[in-house]
Amino acid sequence: MTGADITQYFDYLFMVMLLFIGLTIIRLQNLFAVVMLTGVYSLIAAAWFVSLGAADVAITEAAVGAGISTVLLLAAMLLTAGEAKPTSAFRHWAALVVMAAAGVAVFYALGDLPVYGAADTPANTGPGMAYIERTPDEINIPNVVTAVLASYRGFDTMGEVFVVFAAGVGVALLLNLSGRGRREEDGE
Amino acid sequence: MTFTAIIDFTVGLMLVGAMLLMLVRLFIGPTLYDRVLAVNAFGAKIVLFLAVFALAVGRADSLDIALLYALINFVATIAILKFFSYRSLEVALDDMKPARPRDDAGEGV
Numbered sequence: 554m555t556g557a558d559i560t561q562y563f564d565y566l567f568m569v570m571l572l573f574i575g576l577t578i579i580r581l582q583n584l585f586a587v588v589m590l591t592g593v594y595s596l597i598a599a600a601w602f603v604s605l606g607a608a609d610v611a612i613t614e615a616a617v618g619a620g621i622s623t624v625l626l627l628a629a630m631l632l633t634a635g636e637a638k639p640t641s642a643f644r645h646w647a648a649l650v651v652m653a654a655a656g657v658a659v660f661y662a663l664g665d666l667p668v669y670g671a672a673d674t675p676a677n678t679g680p681g682m683a684y685i686e687r688t689p690d691e692i693n694i695p696n697v698v699t700a701v702l703a704s705y706r707g708f709d710t711m712g713e714v715f716v717v718f719a720a721g722v723g724v725a726l727l728l729n730l731s732g733r734g735r736r737e738e739d740g741e
Numbered sequence: 742m743t744f745t746a747i748i749d750f751t752v753g754l755m756l757v758g759a760m761l762l763m764l765v766r767l768f769i770g771p772t773l774y775d776r777v778l779a780v781n782a783f784g785a786k787i788v789l790f791l792a793v794f795a796l797a798v799g800r801a802d803s804l805d806i807a808l809l810y811a812l813i814n815f816v817a818t819i820a821i822l823k824f825f826s827y828r829s830l831e832v833a834l835d836d837m838k839p840a841r842p843r844d845d846a847g848e849g850v
Contacts, residue, residue, distance in 0.1 A: 560797070563794070589779070603791055603794065603803055612806060615806075615810055624821065627825070
């Protein structure tokens with residue numbers, strides 16, 4: 554039994570925990586508890602990504618999911634009520650039908666996916682291998698993903714940074730994160 | 742399966758069990774501070790799990806991620822509590838006046 558065999562059981566445990574957190578988020582009415590649960594959901598997802606070997610995705614998930622988005626959701630929650638209104642049973646059933654249809658479609662498409670870690674996938678045979686061969690000579694850093702994002706696709710990443718900056722400014726203005734200009738009864 | 746692998750696996754399982762206990766506290770609450778503490782403790786469990794995982798699979802870069810998570814966990818807890826006391830993140834630490842105590846232990850925010 555090698556290390557890779559062991560880690561898949563941790564993957565299963567993490568998936569079960571994610572499922573339970575999702576079900577509890579649906580059931581709870583207290584919005585603060587829901588925000589905390591989404592933060593923990595992101596933490597577990599990040600640990601799961603590490604277990605799957607995607608370290609860069611895990612760092613992003615921890616910083617964005619568990620860090621920034623928790624604070625943003627709290628800021629949004631302060632603008633609304635602390636408790637959710639109970640939704641009707643019809644809306645729950647309608648959502649369940651839509652999600653079940655989407656799940657069936659995903660399972661239908663699952664057969665076309667390559668096997669986990671297969672060597673003959675497009676990602677492991679096409680341009681990706683050229684990046685792996687060239688990165689030590691051209692960029693000279695150990696992580697190929699960083700080389701692709703920051704150097705080979707530098708303009709693409711710069712455009713993404715502009716988009717994320719604009720979105721961040723918009724969210725900060727909408728949520729009034731600075732706290733200036735609030736009404737007196739809120740600020741006291 | 743070597744002896745150290747069994748040890749790693751057992752410690753990992755115990756950490757997952759501790760995470761489940763934290764989840765129970767997170768689910769049942771009942772106050773704000775129970776849940777903030779549960780999230781903080783859960784982040785600590787994740788950090789410990791990543792350290793054990795790095796040992797188990799022999800990949801040292803998981804340790805870097807564990808250090809990063811410890812920092813994010815600390816900052817996020819401070820940010821949540823500060824936000825709930827002052828309703829803003831732009832309050833300088835020098836200007837902070839003592840937060841007014843919440844009625845019914847923080848549930849009324």
